[in-house]
Amino acid sequence: MDRAAHDRIPEIALDWHRAGKGAALATVIETWGSAPRPVGSQLAVSGAGEMMGSVSGGCVEGAVVAEAEAALQDGKPRVLTYGVSDNDAFAVGLACGGTIRVLVEPVGEALPEAMLADIVTARAGRVGIAYAVNMESWDRSLTPRDGPHRDRFRADKSGIDESLFVAIHNPPLRMIIVGAVHIAQPLVGIARSCGYDPLLIDPREAFGSEARFAGEVISHDWPDEAMAAIGLDARTAVVTLTHDPKLDDPAIQTALRSDSFYLGCLGSTRTHAKRLARLEEAGFSGAEIARIHAPVGLDIGAKSPAEIAVSIMAQVTQVLRRG
Numbered sequence: 001m002d003r004a005a006h007d008r009i010p011e012i013a014l015d016w017h018r019a020g021k022g023a024a025l026a027t028v029i030e031t032w033g034s035a036p037r038p039v040g041s042q043l044a045v046s047g048a049g050e051m052m053g054s055v056s057g058g059c060v061e062g063a064v065v066a067e068a069e070a071a072l073q074d075g076k077p078r079v080l081t082y083g084v085s086d087n088d089a090f091a092v093g094l095a096c097g098g099t100i101r102v103l104v105e106p107v108g109e110a111l112p113e114a115m116l117a118d119i120v121t122a123r124a125g126r127v128g129i130a131y132a133v134n135m136e137s138w139d140r141s142l143t144p145r146d147g148p149h150r151d152r153f154r155a156d157k158s159g160i161d162e163s164l165f166v167a168i169h170n171p172p173l174r175m176i177i178v179g180a181v182h183i184a185q186p187l188v189g190i191a192r193s194c195g196y197d198p199l200l201i202d203p204r205e206a207f208g209s210e211a212r213f214a215g216e217v218i219s220h221d222w223p224d225e226a227m228a229a230i231g232l233d234a235r236t237a238v239v240t241l242t243h244d245p246k247l248d249d250p251a252i253q254t255a256l257r258s259d260s261f262y263l264g265c266l267g268s269t270r271t272h273a274k275r276l277a278r279l280e281e282a283g284f285s286g287a288e289i290a291r292i293h294a295p296v297g298l299d300i301g302a303k304s305p306a307e308i309a310v311s312i313m314a315q316v317t318q319v320l321r322r323g
Contacts, residue, residue: 007271009053010123010169014116017107022047024068024106025116028055029079029135029165033098040158040167047072055102056082058270068104075109084135103133103165109301110138110294118142119169127231128153136163139219145234157319171235172197175316176252176260179242180208183266187239187309193312196237201226203247213265224250226301233259237316241266249278256288262319264296264312 009025016023020190026043043053045068055064060082066079080102089189105111115131119142122129130182145153149166152159158167175191177184180202188198202208208218219226223240238255240248240263248265251274255263262306267275272294278323279289297311298318 007043007172008231010116011120012043012052013107014042014113016046016048016050017113017116017274018211021050022072023107024104025070025111026055026068026102027165027167028066028100029103030101030160031098032100033260034039037100043068045069049198056100060100060102061144062151064102064104071104071106071110071221077103077105077110077133079137081104103135105133111140115140115142123169126231126235128171128234129169131167131169133165133167134163136166155323161244166286171233173320174230174236176201176227176230176232176238176251176255178202178237178240178247179244180204180213180218181241182305183214183308183312186306187312188213188277190309190313191254191316195315199226201251202242222250223247225255226249227251227258232260233264234259234261236260237262237320239262239264239312239316241273241296243320245275245278249275253282253284254277254294256284256291262316263291264293264315266296268292271296 013023013025015211024045028037028039028041031039037055037057041055042157044063045065047297051065053060063082064080065076071078072223079100081097090122107113107116115238119129119131130143130149132143133140143149150167153170155245156168156170173196175186175198176195177198178201180200186199198235200208200213200216201223203220203222205220208220212251222232225249232255240251242248243266252265276289293315298315301312302311
């Protein structure tokens, strides 16, 4: 799924710079109190007066744009501090004000074009990348997901470590749901509300129909084929719901051989025991099999399809954030 314009700030800044307009990136690097936008939020400003994104929900955008235009003139990065009054905060839906710090970097002069291009390339390829800038020396670096900022990747949290600001660029989260059963109906909506792009896989077209899942992305390919075409990575959760080994097992085996961060499988303890036996027979190790969460979902006493969907989403969140 393509990123929305408001989540394409680095891409837009690079396009403006390469078009000869000039571009500066403003990034929220620290907040206190009820800041309107979280750390890592970005605003791109072009030399032609265009802007995309937000660092404050409108509270201080005008001042940041003026500083960005000044940065485009002198080529120097700068760190800005703004207080958001209670009245301004209330206007954007917050109960009280706060303080935000914003890093402004002109592309080319401060933030190298090649480095921004590497960030854009990583984002396009669903590769996690961290951009770090030392706000004393202005040294900059890019590091992978398994580098020194791996805890920030897991928490999905940009922030400051002493004089170093680290911006985390994680790929969008995805949830692959195998089996267009009744539990899948509330699960796709809950997953989307939690920031996931859900994809439903079920070769049984009567189950995975537009009538039952209006507006959803549905694949009628065999699960392992559909998952191979999509490509599973460390920002992908897989949930199997069919109870049918012919459908679930190929999906489970594909997920176990991937970097997906979560694999949960519906079924009773007895069903799971039979599943484990089949996986062992197929040559999977105990460590690989231990990755499976089954019966799927946290044990909260869920009964209805919606409650089970909540329990699944809760467990996915727990694994994502806590490991």
